[in-house]
Amino acid sequence: SRKIKIAPSILSADFANFGAECRAIEAEGADWVHVDVMDGHFVPNITFGPATCAAIRPHIKGVMDVHLMIAPVDSYIDAFAAAGADVISAHLEAGPHIHRTLQAIRGAGAKAGLAINPGTPVEAVEYLLDMVDLVCVMTVNPGFGGQKFIHSQIDKVARLRRMIGDRPIHIEIDGGVTTETAPLVAAAGADVLVAGSAVFKGGSVDNPAPYGTNIAAI
Ligand code: DX5
Ligand code: ZN
Numbered sequence: 001s002r003k004i005k006i007a008p009s010i011l012s013a014d015f016a017n018f019g020a021e022c023r024a025i026e027a028e029g030a031d032w033v034h035v036d037v038m039d040g041h042f043v044p045n046i047t048f049g050p051a052t053c054a055a056i057r058p059h060i061k062g063v064m065d066v067h068l069m070i071a072p073v074d075s076y077i078d079a080f081a082a083a084g085a086d087v088i089s090a091h092l093e094a095g096p097h098i099h100r101t102l103q104a105i106r107g108a109g110a111k112a113g114l115a116i117n118p119g120t121p122v123e124a125v126e127y128l129l130d131m132v133d134l135v136c137v138m139t140v141n142p143g144f145g146g147q148k149f150i151h152s153q154i155d156k157v158a159r160l161r162r163m164i165g166d167r168p169i170h171i172e173i174d175g176g177v178t179t180e181t182a183p184l185v186a187a188a189g190a191d192v193l194v195a196g197s198a199v200f201k202g203g204s205v206d207n208p209a210p211y212g213t214n215i216a217a218i
Helices: 018-027 050-059 074-082 098-107 122-131 153-164 182-188
Strands: 005-008 032-038 063-069 087-091 111-116 134-138 170-174 192-195
Touching: 018 032, 018 050, 032 050, 050 063, 050 074, 063 074, 063 111, 063 192, 074 087, 074 098, 087 098, 087 134, 098 111, 098 122, 111 122, 122 153, 134 153, 153 170, 153 182, 182 192
Parallel strands: 005 032, 005 192, 032 063, 063 087, 087 111, 111 134, 134 170, 170 192
Antiparallel strands: none
């Protein structure tokens, strides 16, 4: 069976202690560290930019997975690559030239991720699959942690897994991952599970059970 990676999202961590938070989640078994960049324009929330990513980088031993929820994207790719991002994901919905954006991410030396919102059909990624190392299926509308998992996206994951076939492309799930939803998306073919509130805040609004920071339980 497929090896499932857990990527805690530091969106739900203590923003004044990112270094300690990254070290703590890696010590608890995090496979990747998921870093949510929001611009208050593509999504209705603002987090931080490349300078913060560069400051976090030395505190992460493994993969720094940077999820860009920004528009425009292209003019910032080099800065996030220079900040040490291993994976840079851009949204298909963030502009008219996602093909160019994905080329630019690989050109900057990072793995290219393609994120799609819940309302975007899976067929939209078909002619981009030769340009990506990861497809991120959003299972909430991007912008905030702690939202309710959108179950219709499980079918999207299954269809995406069939489209990908034996290509070495990760399917990442982002939003509403809990001990209850994680097995559903893993069975549908996802192999990287982002989890914010389930790791840092003891559960989402949907599942307020005390998961604590028990990454192993997800
Ligand atoms: C949402 C972000 C997610 C978020 C997930 O816009 O992209 O990475 O942190 O948080 P949870 O796991 O709480 O849904
Ligand atoms: Zn994210």
